[in-house]
Amino acid sequence: MIDKNSPIPIYHQLEESIKQLIESGQLKPGDALPSEREYSEQFGISRMTVRQAIINLVNERFLYRVRGKGTFVMEQKFEQNLQGLTSFTEDMKARGMEASSKLINFEIIPADAKLASALNIQEHGPVYKIKRIRLAENIPMALERTYISANLVQGLTSEIVKNSLYYYVEETLHMKIVGGTQVIEASIANKEEVKLLEIPELSPVMIMERSSKLEDNTVFEIVKSTYRADRYKFMIDLKRF
Amino acid sequence: MIDKNSPIPIYHQLEESIKQLIESGQLKPGDALPSEREYSEQFGISRMTVRQAIINLVNERFLYRVRGKGTFVMEQKFEQNLQGLTSFTEDMKARGMEASSKLINFEIIPADAKLASALNIQEHGPVYKIKRIRLAENIPMALERTYISANLVQGLTSEIVKNSLYYYVEETLHMKIVGGTQVIEASIANKEEVKLLEIPELSPVMIMERSSKLEDNTVFEIVKSTYRADRYKFMIDLKRF
DNA sequence: ATTGAATATTGGTATAGACAACTATATTGC
DNA sequence: GCAATATAGTTGTCTATACCAATATTCAAT
Numbered sequence: 001m002i003d004k005n006s007p008i009p010i011y012h013q014l015e016e017s018i019k020q021l022i023e024s025g026q027l028k029p030g031d032a033l034p035s036e037r038e039y040s041e042q043f044g045i046s047r048m049t050v051r052q053a054i055i056n057l058v059n060e061r062f063l064y065r066v067r068g069k070g071t072f073v074m075e076q077k078f079e080q081n082l083q084g085l086t087s088f089t090e091d092m093k094a095r096g097m098e099a100s101s102k103l104i105n106f107e108i109i110p111a112d113a114k115l116a117s118a119l120n121i122q123e124h125g126p127v128y129k130i131k132r133i134r135l136a137e138n139i140p141m142a143l144e145r146t147y148i149s150a151n152l153v154q155g156l157t158s159e160i161v162k163n164s165l166y167y168y169v170e171e172t173l174h175m176k177i178v179g180g181t182q183v184i185e186a187s188i189a190n191k192e193e194v195k196l197l198e199i200p201e202l203s204p205v206m207i208m209e210r211s212s213k214l215e216d217n218t219v220f221e222i223v224k225s226t227y228r229a230d231r232y233k234f235m236i237d238l239k240r241f
Numbered sequence: 242m243i244d245k246n247s248p249i250p251i252y253h254q255l256e257e258s259i260k261q262l263i264e265s266g267q268l269k270p271g272d273a274l275p276s277e278r279e280y281s282e283q284f285g286i287s288r289m290t291v292r293q294a295i296i297n298l299v300n301e302r303f304l305y306r307v308r309g310k311g312t313f314v315m316e317q318k319f320e321q322n323l324q325g326l327t328s329f330t331e332d333m334k335a336r337g338m339e340a341s342s343k344l345i346n347f348e349i350i351p352a353d354a355k356l357a358s359a360l361n362i363q364e365h366g367p368v369y370k371i372k373r374i375r376l377a378e379n380i381p382m383a384l385e386r387t388y389i390s391a392n393l394v395q396g397l398t399s400e401i402v403k404n405s406l407y408y409y410v411e412e413t414l415h416m417k418i419v420g421g422t423q424v425i426e427a428s429i430a431n432k433e434e435v436k437l438l439e440i441p442e443l444s445p446v447m448i449m450e451r452s453s454k455l456e457d458n459t460v461f462e463i464v465k466s467t468y469r470a471d472r473y474k475f476m477i478d479l480k481r482f
Numbered sequence: 483a484t485t486g487a488a489t490a491t492t493g494g495t496a497t498a499g500a501c502a503a504c505t506a507t508a509t510t511g512c
Numbered sequence: 513g514c515a516a517t518a519t520a521g522t523t524g525t526c527t528a529t530a531c532c533a534a535t536a537t538t539c540a541a542t
Contacts (some may be wrong), residue, residue, distance in 0.1 A: 046497045067523045068504035186427035186447040186470035204445050206427040229427035238421045287527045308493045309535030
């Protein structure tokens, strides 16, 4: 179980070993772990070394400790990371729904000042503008307008756009999207949104504007989405530092 | 600087002391800290105790360490904390605005089924209900309804609520809020919200429902907030895994 | 001047032991 | 029976020490 001669630190070996027990279900949420001294004796390692392993797992929220009682497995194992950057397709799949798209418009436009600044390119530079209706279970969920510098992703076609853009960019072009920022606000649907999303006039909508970046920190895309408030809620995990 | 006879752990004293130096600007981003051995000798404490303080600050992203080189102050210590769980007061401060509150209502109510389930208590159990208007620069920003189990936080008074609830809970009761989840959706203001937030009828609003948890994974509070869409945008950082 | 080896300094891992603070259980005294 | 006390077991804090691994510096050989 623990190899003292391994170049891998002992505390790290123990960490992985405990994680394994949790993930395989041999340790269930709420279960008490053996005490630090028990681990120490069982593996012939110092209690401080055991503590280092446990402290790390506590920081990662796999375990929690109560002084005088013991160390226990966290109730809510590992929630999937929302606040993760996901494509619409991935997002809907995580919600157990089937995603599809309807391409409304696909063209190359010159960047206006605001867009050029957001994409970090020259004004009037060529930009793909992709306007799509996003559907879940064939019901309109969002209107999405994606802007990508045409110099960055060359040879984009409407065929590719109809399938998964992220898949093409990551698997074929080998560009790696690493993160971004997203601004969320509430609003009332405008005429175009009312029509395309098939909702009543004056319906509330959630507007999300995302900017995603590649490994080298260049801006990859700007996405403006309008989500139907009656069909979409946004959930995030919070951590207090 | 360090009081060995204080009931406050030495590593915690050192932690606060270093944080102070960073926040006061005496240690600037990129600066190297004294080495662990220097701290150890200067304060007459063990190197392992110094390490415990530094490890905590590294976990909180105040510092970073490089083996063989030293320990340094993080470049962007405050940038990272969106998707961080913040109180309204902290949130507004980060936006450069002054926060205040108006207490609308403070009472103890019996939990209905939904609330009892969310707070993980018995149905009809006593729950503090705190209704507050949150203002930024003295303009209404949000209507906030907070629900806390009365058995968990005893002796809450309207005086405490008028000041900072998080401060009281963390500093006086020594409860540690570690995280939570938040659901965001768009809607139209109802009559009460229109009146209290001083907005036109049919105005769009952003509704956020937060559940925060303590170290031992018990639910601490449920907060339902209604934010004026014209005054509030929500920004998060995204990471792709 | 440049290279290369030795030395010093830094953080990383690990040990052994001590006592404190807290919890649960068993025992004692009434 | 019940309450107070003792005891054992848990995590929390702290010390002192040792050696490893990575980096920086010093100094000698070329």
